[in-house]
Amino acid sequence: MKKIPAKDNKKKLELIKEIVTYFDIKIFKNHIDASLSVHSSLSSYTINPIIVKYLSKVLKNNYSPEGVAQALYYPRVLGTSINTSFGYHIQKMLVELKMAKGSDTKGMDIQFRDKLDNRKKYCQLKAGPNTINAEDVQPLINKIKGSIALGRTNHTMKGISNNDFIVGVIYGEQQDLSMHYKLIDKSHPVIVGKDFWHRVSGYPDFYEGLVKSLQSCIDRLDTKDLINKGYRDLVKEIKLSKQFKFKKK
Numbered sequence: 289m290k291k292i293p294a295k296d297n298k299k300k301l302e303l304i305k306e307i308v309t310y311f312d313i314k315i316f317k318n319h320i321d322a323s324l325s326v327h328s329s330l331s332s333y334t335i336n337p338i339i340v341k342y343l344s345k346v347l348k349n350n351y352s353p354e355g356v357a358q359a360l361y362y363p364r365v366l367g368t369s370i371n372t373s374f375g376y377h378i379q380k381m382l383v384e385l386k387m388a389k390g391s392d393t394k395g396m397d398i399q400f401r402d403k404l405d406n407r408k409k410y411c412q413l414k415a416g417p418n419t420i421n422a423e424d425v426q427p428l429i430n431k432i433k434g435s436i437a438l439g440r441t442n443h444t445m446k447g448i449s450n451n452d453f454i455v456g457v458i459y460g461e462q463q464d465l466s467m468h469y470k471l472i473d474k475s476h477p478v479i480v481g482k483d484f485w486h487r488v489s490g491y492p493d494f495y496e497g498l499v500k501s502l503q504s505c506i507d508r509l510d511t512k513d514l515i516n517k518g519y520r521d522l523v524k525e526i527k528l529s530k531q532f533k534f535k536k537k
Contacts, residue, residue, distance in 0.1 A: 300491045303385070308501045310381045315373060316509055323365045328518040330525040333360050337531075352534060353526040361519050375415045378458055387488050393439065395431040396453070403490035410435070410453045417460035417480060420468050428455070429475050451477055456484045 326332050344355025379397050382388040388400035388411070396410040412428065414420065420428070432453045439445030455472055457465070457480040469478045479487060482495040491497075526532060 300489070300494060300497065303387075303489065304494070304498050304501050306385055307381065307498060308505050310377070310385070311502060312505050312509075314377050314381070315370075316506070319365075319370050319373065320509070320511065320514060322369060323514060323518045324521075327361060327364050327369060328521040330360075330522060330529055333364075335360070335531070353523050353532070356526050356532065357519055357522040361522050362515075365515065365518065371415065375413065375458075378415070379413050382488065393435050395435050398456075400488055402487045404487050407452055409487070411456045412454070414455055414457050415459070417457055417464040417469060418466045419457075420466070422468055425468050425471050429472060432476055450475060454479050456488075457481065458484065 340356055340359050341351050343359035344351050347358045348355035382398055382400075383390050388398040391397055391399045391410060393399065393410050395412070397413040398411050400409055400411065401407075402409045412432070436445065436448060436450070436453060439448060453476050455469070455476065455478045457469070457478060460481045462480050462483075465473070465478060465480060472478055485495040485498065486492050
């Protein structure tokens with residue numbers, strides 16, 4: 289596959305800077321703000337009373353406001369909320385920074401001109417190399433096949449091939465791909481990490497530079513007492529709530 293010449297280093301650094309700024313404001317700082325406001329509020333949770341009591345017992349060896357708060361707050365802040373916003377914002381960022389366009393093909397997230405083969409690619413975005421389950425594989429393949437068939441029927445995808453419909457994995461290495469992704473790769477290319485960012489940006493070393501710059505950005509973030517403050521605020525609400533029945537000490 290013929291590689292296009294890399295553009296000048298200044299433009300690459302400017303693009304990395306734009307992405308880092310986007311991450312800083314839209315992902316990192318949004319997550320910090322939500323952790324101190326939304327996720328520290330009891331009303332933001334739908335509570336399973338059996339599971340939350342069990343998890344409180346696991347965490348604190350008793351059923352207590354502190355145990356309930358930890359069971360609710362930690363998974364939300366350290367897992368669900370940041371992982372959900374990550375995929376959404378990556379897709380939005382690629383479009384806003386004009387690295388890609390929103391897809392006009394049903395089932396695909398973005399479309400872009402591949403900087404390696406200069407072909408238009410229709411892409412389903414995934415966060416990492418282990419982010420789909422076995423039951424996701426065939427529906428995803430069927431969705432792509434349906435999009436190709438429709439395009440050919442409507443004569444809107446002249447000369448299209450299976451390799452023009454890809455799954456783009458934001459981070460990771462080819463060898464890290466789960467067996468589910470490897471099954472998809474037999475029908476449609478699964479492009480991972482460095483290779484994905486090269487195809488989208490045109491710079492072979494873009495991924496490494498981006499990761500390094502993001503790490504520097506993270507080092508500068510002020511997260512002092514973030515987890516403890518949000519957790520303490522939630523504990524206060526739980527103590528005042530009538531939906532919990534704690535034993536008096």
